[in-house]
């Protein structure tokens with residue numbers, strides 16, 4: 001059990017942090033996190049309604065595509081938050097996380113209509129939605145100084161299962177895209193051309209899939225360290241900070 005002295009120290013630390021980021025940044029982050037929580041809640045409701053009405057996930061992606069595009073792209077602001085220093089987290093870790101999501105949405109699922117109904121798309125959509133509702137509501141309640149324990153618990157426990165499941169969903173979706181990319185030659189540049197460069201999107205996707213092997217463990221261990229810090233009060237020094 002935490003003593004009242006410990007609780008006082010934690011509160012003091014939180015207030016000191018808010019003072020360093022300033023009231024304008026706190027107000028912006030509160031607005032941003034409320035908007036993102038709402039956006040992902042809207043997506044969750046749309047997905048449940050679609051499934052209840054149609055009894056299948058075929059066509060679901062198309063029905064939520066615009067909302068997903070908007071809110072996932074809006075997450076690029078997280079890089080701006082880190083770069084401005086109004087959020088104390090690594091630009092590198094956030095960059096990999098956000099860019100991989102943007103890439104999945106814009107350059108895989110939006111671009112290759114034939115794969116929009118594969119099961120793995122549903123898997124990552126569900127996982128992303130649960131993760132983001134939890135994550136943004138955690139930030140919102142924390143900024144408002146009223147963080148319920150179950151949200152804190154969910155933020156730093158659900159990812160243990162959801163992160164690998166989401167990654168499997170993403171990798172299977174890229175894998176399903178490969179034959180269509182090879183057949184269509186999309187986003188590829190063949191020689192000869194006036195720039196004298198060649199680019200094969202098919203092999204690029206294979207490289208992206210391989211890049212999950214070194215990159216994903218780094219994100220996962222980062223989250224495990226955050227978990228130890230937030231749930232168990234351990235002091236962690238990040239190498240990339």
Ligand SMILES: CCCCCCCCCCCCC/C=C/C(=O)SCCNC(=O)CCNC(=O)[C@H](O)C(C)(C)COP(=O)(O)OP(=O)(O)OC[C@H]1O[C@@H](n2cnc3c(N)ncnc32)[C@H](O)[C@@H]1OP(=O)(O)O
Nearest residue numbers: 088089094097100103131139159162163166212215216226
């Ligand atoms: C060109 C193409 C490139 C492709 C590259 C491909 C390779 C990719 C390989 C990896 C692929 C990953 C794919 C992802 C899949 C999924 O997402 S599956 C779903 C499950 N996902 C998760 O569970 C996500 C977990 N990850 C995250 O939460 C983040 O994205 C993160 C960046 C890893 C989180 O890190 P971080 O922000 O450091 O952790 P926190 O503990 O949440 O926050 C740290 C402090 O910062 C404060 N903060 C952060 N954001 C905000 C905010 N918006 N508002 C207010 N405050 C914020 C937070 O409160 C913390 O503060 P303190 O506690 O005071 O330190």
